[in-house]
Amino acid sequence: MKQIDGAAVAQKVHQETRQRIEALAARGIQPGLAVVLVGDDPASRAYVRSKDKRAAELGFHSVKRELPATTSQEELLAVVRELNHDPAIHGILVQSPPPKQIDEAAIVRAIDPNKDVDGFHPVNVAKLALEDPTGFVPCTPLGCIRLLEEAGVSTAGANAVVVGRSMIVGKPMALLLMRRGKGGDATVTVAHSRSKNLAAITRQAEIVIAAVGRPHFLGAEHIGDGAVVIDVGINRIDDPTSPKGTRLVGDVDYDAVAERCAAITPVPGGVGPMTIAMLMANTVQACEQLTK
Numbered sequence: 001m002k003q004i005d006g007a008a009v010a011q012k013v014h015q016e017t018r019q020r021i022e023a024l025a026a027r028g029i030q031p032g033l034a035v036v037l038v039g040d041d042p043a044s045r046a047y048v049r050s051k052d053k054r055a056a057e058l059g060f061h062s063v064k065r066e067l068p069a070t071t072s073q074e075e076l077l078a079v080v081r082e083l084n085h086d087p088a089i090h091g092i093l094v095q096s097p098p099p100k101q102i103d104e105a106a107i108v109r110a111i112d113p114n115k116d117v118d119g120f121h122p123v124n125v126a127k128l129a130l131e132d133p134t135g136f137v138p139c140t141p142l143g144c145i146r147l148l149e150e151a152g153v154s155t156a157g158a159n160a161v162v163v164g165r166s167m168i169v170g171k172p173m174a175l176l177l178m179r180r181g182k183g184g185d186a187t188v189t190v191a192h193s194r195s196k197n198l199a200a201i202t203r204q205a206e207i208v209i210a211a212v213g214r215p216h217f218l219g220a221e222h223i224g225d226g227a228v229v230i231d232v233g234i235n236r237i238d239d240p241t242s243p244k245g246t247r248l249v250g251d252v253d254y255d256a257v258a259e260r261c262a263a264i265t266p267v268p269g270g271v272g273p274m275t276i277a278m279l280m281a282n283t284v285q286a287c288e289q290l291t292k
């Protein structure tokens with residue numbers, strides 16, 4: 001079994017991003033990323049901090065907007081509109097999920113699609129389906145494809161099963177795997193909570209993408225011998241043996257699956273760092289496209 005090192009691949013992506021930032025700098029341009037956080041969910045706060053930190057390290061103009069949990073729809077829309085019009089900002093991310101008084105779909109639609117580095121705006125969803133390279137692809141599935149490429153896994157003609165059909169992970173993941181060309185051309189099955197006999201479906205897969213949101217949900221019975229497993233799940237569970245009392249685990253029972261699979265991503269250190277790397281790459285893409 002080979003462990004796929006997401007942190008190492010993320011470093012490689014950051015190196016490419018640095019070079020693109022230098023090329024922009026030579027033209028007097030600095031890419032700008034704005035991350036908006038509404039409320040004080042501790043997990044969201046941690047993600048936003050690490051995005052902000054990485055963006056600053058790479059030489060982005062990085063703006064963090066933390067709004068109170070009581071922020072209204074209109075107030076959040078006003079912030080989004082201001083960032084849409086700010087020429088120093090090329091990428092906008094509104095951390096999900098927002099508090100319940102916020103209509104998230106309306107917020108996503110308000111973001112300028114040319115600055116939608118999450119790839120959640122309907123224009124970018126359509127561009128992904130249309131295989132139009134000017135669109136933005138959601139960072140997490142884009143990172144998974146890159147991990148497969150870097151691990152030397154060929155997707156062409158492979159049976160791939162995606163478990164999960166969210167707009168953030170599962171659905172764009174399936175579209176990328178079935179796309180024509182590099183990182184695509186797979187035969188794709190999408191499973192979800194209504195799927196019958198999940199283990200029989202996933203056992204047939206040469207590539208399994210787990211994006212369920214349940215700790216250790218996929219066990220040895222779900223994975224065929226020699227499969228490649230990409231574990232997107234980030235779940236915090238109680239662990240009295242750790243100093244914090246909790247730890248992060250994926251949607252895959254790593255220890256049970258590791259014995260039979262050909263390769264697997266760990267949690268942490270797998271898909272998570274790639275999501276951040278792809279967010280930075282998407283922001284540079286936005287900057288390049290907006291300043292062409």
Ligand SMILES: NC(=O)C1=CN([C@@H]2O[C@H](COP(=O)(O)OP(=O)(O)OC[C@H]3O[C@@H](n4cnc5c(N)ncnc54)[C@H](OP(=O)(O)O)[C@@H]3O)[C@@H](O)[C@H]2O)C=CC1
Pocket residue numbers: 140163164165166167168169170191192193194195198211212213214232233234235251271272275
């Ligand atoms: N590494 C990273 O950077 C990121 C990690 N994540 C993590 O990935 C995981 C998934 O996130 P996300 O897609 O947003 O989650 P969602 O809750 O939006 O989607 C979960 C999907 O899993 C399906 N599902 C739930 N229960 C079952 C079941 N018993 N059998 C089969 N399918 C099931 C759901 O089916 P149905 O549609 O029928 O409800 C749904 O499609 C989470 O752990 C999240 O924390 C998310 C984003 C980024």
Ligand SMILES: Nc1nc(=O)c2c([nH]1)NC[C@@H]1CN(c3ccc(C(=O)N[C@@H](CCC(=O)O)C(=O)O)cc3)C=[N+]21
Pocket residue numbers: 046047050093094095096097118139140234248267268269270271272273275276
């Ligand atoms: N608009 C929006 N866009 C997102 O991309 C988005 C979001 N909202 N809401 C929440 C999810 C989750 N997400 C993660 C990013 C990085 C790690 C990450 O770097 N994880 C580290 C561990 C970090 C730790 O130790 O806490 C790892 O897996 O190694 C995890 C999860 C982005 N998301």
